[in-house]
Amino acid sequence: SQQGEEDPQALSIQEGENATMNCSYKTSINNLQWYRQNSGRGLVHLILIRSNEREKHSGRLRVTLDTSKKSSSLLITASRAADTASYFCATAKGAQKLVFGQGTRLTINP
């Protein structure tokens, strides 16, 4: 079973709007990561947030982490057509492998 569960499964917005995706997980973690996957391509690492961090920024990306609720959110501001992709959260604990959620499919309409 997957550790991370993304919500919503699909999101469609207009270019320029902000997109928010959520991720919930079940067990304790060392860090949580977000990845992007363009259709049929490999996953690209976007951002990593450690369990002792609450918020992190990278360009137009903002990630929050609430370990008490076992949840994270990814905000993409001022969306562009090129942001159309699937977004996955992944959790890591110690030396264990990354466990991925099912992903959110984001569509940016021009």
Next chain:
Amino acid sequence: DSGVTQTPKHLITATGQRVTLRCSPRSGDLSVYWYQQSLDQGLQFLIQYYNGEERAKGNILERFSAQQFPDLHSELNLSSLELGDSALYFCASSAAHGDIEYGYTFGSGTRLTVV
């Protein structure tokens, strides 16, 4: 180019056959991970190698096996193929074995179609 090379990009084969997927990790990375991505199962972890040794095993079928060679490239062998094995197979690499500092670098995948 992510630095992780997977070959072949596409593979079409018949049921019952055996195939080998190859992965060269990013330069300097010692850990290699194999994942299977299908529409209904999402990204499933198969197996991890670190510097030639198996470190973690996930939902890998007995018909599947893998190894990592001294030059750190890895091969995933899939045998007695079934229609349900059709999927995208990804290789990823990372420098760390312990706490994952910087995330994984993924290859572009091998799309396997079993007919």
